[in-house]
Amino acid sequence: MPVNVPIYRGLDEQDRQRLIEDVGETYARVAAAIPAQEAAEAAEETIGPTSLEPVEIPEFKELIGIDASVYRQLNAALSAGKQHLMLYGPPGTGKTTLAQLVSGMLHDTYAMITGSADWTSQDVIGGYQPVSGGTVRFIPGVLLQNFDRPLIIDELNRCDIDKVIGPLFTVLSEQKTTLPYRVDVADEGSQAYVILPKPKPGTAEHEFAPKPGWRIIATINSIDKAALYQMSFALMRRFSWIYVDVPADLQGFLLAIMRQWALVGEEAEPSSDMALARIWRAVNVARAIGPAPILDMLKTVQEIEPEINFLRAPSEDEAKAYLDGFYMYVLPMLDGIQHKAAIDIATEIRNALQLPEEGNVSRVVEERLVELAV
Ligand SMILES: Nc1ncnc2c1ncn2[C@@H]1O[C@H](COP(=O)(O)OP(=O)(O)OP(=O)(O)O)[C@@H](O)[C@H]1O
Ligand SMILES: [Mg+2]
Structure with a gap:
């Protein structure tokens, strides 16, 4: 089949215009076809009851030999109103499975993403992307897209945590964050997007606020920790750390x-x-x-x-x-x-x-x- 390859003469003004239009159109088509975030695509799960009431985490029958301290600490953190949980420990002890089971108890749906070294703030928080009409717009990253449910960040230590979650850090510290992105890119007076630390009914166009069901449940493999990116103490403090050990017997x-x-x-x-x-x-x-x-x-x-x-x-x-x-x-x-x-x-x-x-x-x-x- 013959392929129709367009030829543009660089010195011809009409051809130059045609090139700009064609490239703009191609970008728009590609932008429409690609989901907002590729690298950090979330897998969604739908399960148990939706409830904002305090939930008692039971000993899950799917997991054997998990120490009673794990359930005790999980329940203590949740009933004390701690929002973000970190499950850490040796490889293969059931951390990811536990994160999924706990998320399933806390909400009717959750999302899970797996840390990767090439994640950027754009994947996680969001950033400008080309959209139709040859312009760019702020597209929320996977974190802001899942601001209404538990978000499992599996193997968090595999990404450069401080760099990627940096903008969220202020939110985890319960303060407002202003993102370096405007609602209307072309208008310098347009409002910058902000992330609010607490749920807010009726958010404005430029505001992202977590819903009450939002929390981060992260896992870290304690063997990888030394070799891979480390987390700052400041960010560490935002999580309740629960050690999931090898079964004792x-x-x-x-x-x-x-x-x-x-x-x-x-x-x-x-x-x-x-x-x-x-x-x-x-x-x-x-x-x-x-x-x-x-x-x-x-x-x-x-x-x-x-x-x-x-x-x-x-x-x-x-x-x-x-x-x-x-x-x-x-x-x-x-x-x-x-x-x-x-x-x-x-x-x-x-x-x-x-x-x-x-x-x-x-x-x-x-x-x-x-x-x-x-
Ligand atoms: N305590 C356990 N009881 C029963 N099955 C377990 C237990 N721990 C792990 N498994 C099984 O091993 C598999 C892997 O577990 P999982 O991925 O949850 O471990 P992990 O701690 O997240 O591992 P990694 O450190 O490699 O990420 C799952 O199929 C899980 O059911
Ligand atoms: Mg795991």
Whole structure:
């Protein structure tokens, strides 16, 4: 099919005008087609009851082994009228799931966005964007678009928090913020947009005010924290920080999950420590990791050896399936552990899986762990 490529002669005034119009039109078409924010697009969820009444957060049956202190602190923060919550802790402990369950209890709908290093204030707060008619207009970012419901910012530490949330900082401090954007770009006398810190009935065109259901529920993975952008103390103080730890009783956790998934009978008890619990415990000495990668490991073993009994010492083939699961989901999380810790984990894996000490398999386990060590 022949493609109609327009040709413009730069010295011809008529052609120059045509170029300006065509580019303007293209921009307008593109602006109409693209949603306001691409990078920080929110996933919306609709769930439980809408209620502005205080809600008691129950222990969620979806999550096992979450310490009672988590629920106690959540409820204390909410009943004290604290608006913004920060769930932090080791990877895979259920922080994101908890943020969603809590949001679902607090409001009939919520939005969730996941932090990214290339977020800008434009994505989050908003900024000028081309619109039809060859002009630009202030388009609210994902935060202002979800000013009426809980907004989960998952993995907040993955973006440059102070830079991105900067303009919102004043709002979190309960003060008004004026944005550097006018309602009518062309009119220098036009009012600048403002963000109000508190709900206000009947806001004016240039005002953004949170609705009573708005709050930020953020999650931070405490392992990434050191390596990634840090949050200023001033912003930190605006949140209630709730630590979501690894379950205290690892074997008890695994038994509960296996019963829930009907992998073992309700009454079944291991005669000695389960291999999976032993490996998880050894890993946690070096680096705390939550249930998520361990559950992925468990599913892998189950997939490869459908007949396996997790309560018994593994056969040679079952030991290989455990190692597959370990290499796929747990090993990558151990980058940078100490050399001694690597050796200790390798030793415990060998014992738990009853691998021959001098064998090739034991050697590979140790090599792979040591390779990640510093
Ligand atoms: N305590 C738990 N009980 C049951 N399932 C859990 C628990 N913790 C995590 N999981 C499961 O592991 C998966 C991942 O959990 P989730 O993403 O909520 O963890 P996270 O703490 O946000 O992880 P990350 O630190 O990697 O962001 C989910 O399917 C969740 O159901
Ligand atoms: Mg998460």
